[in-house]
Amino acid sequence: MLEIKNLHAEVEGNKILRGIDLTINAGEIHAIMGPNGSGKSTLSYVLAGKDDYEITEGEILFNGENVLEMEPHERAAVGLFLAMQYPIEIPGVANMTFLKTALNAQRVARGEGELKTPDFMKKVKELSAKLNVTQEMLRRPLNVGFSGGEKKRNEILQMALLEPKLCILDETDSGLDIDALRIVSDGVNALKSPERSMLVITHYQRLLNYIVPDVVHVMYQGKIVKSGDKDLALQLEEKGYAEFTGEAAA
């Protein structure tokens, strides 16, 4: 589904990604862990198409298509979704209007036609109830004044509604209380399917008890320095990143 080959990216001359290779097959769940500043969010933004980054080398294929040539909305329409570490507040755009516009824009781009308002409402109601997103939050401007946890739940609501093929979750667990973590994880797990892949960026092994990964990667200084099964996360929890940071410093 996703093939990242030798990806290099920089911002204003600072090299941030320095040769990422990563393949995620359909139905797989991959986790990326790594110290602060190692480039995890940068990778997620580059995948989603944020244009602050200059790609100096490498390629990204999504179901065989060259993602780097697509605009963010085109990437979304082919099934890429990024639940952001810091969801953005948009004053003046009602959450509900936003959800409907996004869903219909994607449907139209895929030639599926717009969803009728009653069908849309029904779907949103159902999903928001599961994710504990209140009607009030749907009426309010997008993310404005939402608490950290509310923003994260709202990201997962968008994901559930848009039904992407690849879900990238950037620290969706940060800032969630214990109950919210369970709600969000259930929401994510409900989306698991043999056709859908996930890339979960996290600092905490705890999340991976709920969303169990097939592969865990360690990212450091813009590279994937180690990959393993879910036990790798447990080892990291215990020993930290000294092994990698030490090596790199040497």
Next chain:
Amino acid sequence: MTKPTIKTAADEALEGLLKAAQENLPGNSDFSSLRSAAVSAFEQNGLPTRRVEDWKYSDLKRVMPSDLALAEPVDAATARENLSGSGILKSVDKIQLVLVNGCFSAELSDLSELEDSVTVRSVSDALQAGDFVLDDPEIAKGDIALSLNTALLQDGVIVEIAEGADLAKPLEIRHVMLGGGLATLRNRVVIGKGAKVGIIETFVGDAAAYQLNSAIDYRIADDVKLNVMRIINEGDQAIHLGSTTATVGGNVHFEHFTLSASGQFVRSQSFVAMLGEYSDADLFGASLVNGKRHSDITLKMDHAVPNCNSKEQYRTVLDDKAEGVFQGQIIVRQYAQKTDAKMMSQALLLSEDASFNNKPELEIYADDVVCGHGATCGDLDEDLLFYLGSRGIPKDLAKKMLVMAFLAEAIENVSNDQFVEALEGYILDRLGLSE
């Protein structure tokens, strides 16, 4: 002015017209001497140069045509044909008072629908009868647009609303310009103590080149609740000089919203004097300026007494080669303690060729006050566009959503939901976002 100004073709044309028009204009000798004084002042100074602070960013010398003529009268039947139902507030139920090419038309107005508490007569009648007295607030004195208005004043409508009236429907003063030329009018709305009133001022016109100098005076007694919607929806070649003067009594709630939607050159200026204690004035506005249009919102708010609040919030969206201006001045006089005055002007530039001059000013002579002003001018936030894009919303649509959102925040201040809905509907339509 000490130095004689160099007269441009536009100055000469206007001067010629001012002189020629004098003998046919209505008014007794008192008013005639006001007119003559205004004409002499114009002969001396001409149109303001860019050195005149208040007109620095809106260059009348450049925009006024050199082939000026007075707008011709239009008969009611012709006007009616051109008054077709479309309009930004068309969904709002209202009683219309219509002026065509500056002249009040009883025939086109819904006079029979007026409530008993409302009386209407024309300014030309009042001028003939010698009882139209100019009593501009201090801060409006010396303004060139008002001075030209006096010099050429043809007509207008005087609306008097009785004490304690509670109008069921808003009154719309609809200004229609047809066939080109210059028209000059002045309306007056006198509101008795404790009345609750909604006024809509609408400005529309055809595609001909016309110049409208329009003024309106609000004389607001104590305890009044007044809601004004000013909709500037002029024709593509229109020059609109619109002035509002307001004197505000005590314990008043005055809400004033301006939509600057179209017209080649729009100057919408307001002079508000807070003269009674414990009053609130909320002045809001949204401007959409595109093409090579010019839109100027100028405000002078005078706090002359203690314990009043005023809030100004204006938002402007500029595209193409449009020019926008916001000049806001709040004066808090020495005696006006406990004034709470806030002013904010925000502009969104959608094109590199668009420009905006943002000039908020505070002049405070009292010491126990809360005053603040802010001004921002920027382009669309790339992070917001990316967020919307990452959810599948194409850039063009995302931009429109953000423009709508930006203006919606100004419109939401309007307390009447029907107006809010109509304004939002108009902007959605204009952006091509309506369902």
